[in-house]
Amino acid sequence: MTDAVRAGRYDPAVREAHGYESIAVADGGCAADLAVDAARSAIARSAVDPAEIGLFVHAYVDEQGPEGVAEPASYVQGMAHGGRARAFGLRQGCSGALAALEVGAMYVSADRAVVLTSADSFRREGDRYSDDQGAVAGDGATAVVLGGGDGVARLLATDIVGDGRFSGLAGLDPAGFQDRREYLRAQRQRVMSMMRTMNEAKRDCVRGALADAGLEARDIRHWLLPYTGRFLVEGDFLDEFGIDPKRTTWELGRTVGHLINGGDSFVGLTHLLETGTAEVGDRVALLGDSTGFSFSCAVLEILARPAWQAGG
CATH class of the missing domain: 3.40.47.10 (Thiolase/Chalcone synthase)
Incomplete structure (x- = not known):
């Protein structure tokens, strides 16, 4: 953040008001691949049999990539799962991940599980330090596995x-x-x-x-x-x-x-x-x-x- 302030990209008064110390910035790659990595980790950590996964819901806002991929949710499912499953994208802005949670929870049953992913990496025109009213966009991805059996949370x-x-x-x-x-x-x-x-x-x-x-x-x-x-x-x-x-x-x-x-x-x-x-x-x-x-x-x-x- 100090570098952004010194470069004139981030107003020091805004930084002081909002309290950011640093921002996560992806080192190359595309947002969809971040989601793939997160999904693989979440599936590996879960007690869910990959064969039981019947749905992927991917929440996002900006361009996902890779080049030539028209539907990022299907890409994430195919790269992270390898089997057959429904996949659809959800664009609900900053409520996207929790909207995906609500939608995914409706699908879970005793024998069907759901993988929720979200990802974005700032690649749009403009500057992440000045595009919003003080909130600074970070790069990253998340993944959660929902199932009908035992887990770490209900x-x-x-x-x-x-x-x-x-x-x-x-x-x-x-x-x-x-x-x-x-x-x-x-x-x-x-x-x-x-x-x-x-x-x-x-x-x-x-x-x-x-x-x-x-x-x-x-x-x-x-x-x-x-x-x-x-x-x-x-x-x-x-x-x-x-x-x-x-x-x-x-x-x-x-x-x-x-x-x-x-x-x-x-x-x-x-x-x-x-x-x-x-x-x-x-x-x-x-x-x-x-x-x-x-x-x-x-x-x-x-x-x-x-x-x-x-x-x-």
């Missing part, structure tokens, strides 16, 4: 709240206003209304998932929030649900950056399991949000310590 509930009324935020035409001051006032009101709606939808999503799981916020041991920067995780949200920042994985997230496919929470979950921070019986809340606009929350219960260790 999915208790998911909830997704969608509200697309503000998708045309940039659509206000200045020509329709008498002067620039009137236009800016209308734009400001629209932005404020949007923010209120987004914040309430995010809260409703968390409340809904907790209610479906039969839990209260105080029952959650670990909160896996999006790595969108310290400033964007507003204090009133933390206060409302009684979230101690120490019970999040932001100290990891500030070294990784924001995975724009919504994989942040799965990065955090893997970290908790690999390091032994998550103990048997802990309840974990995973959150995602997208300015598309959709908000997602999943609640898990840790059932067992994994046999695999960090780096394994």
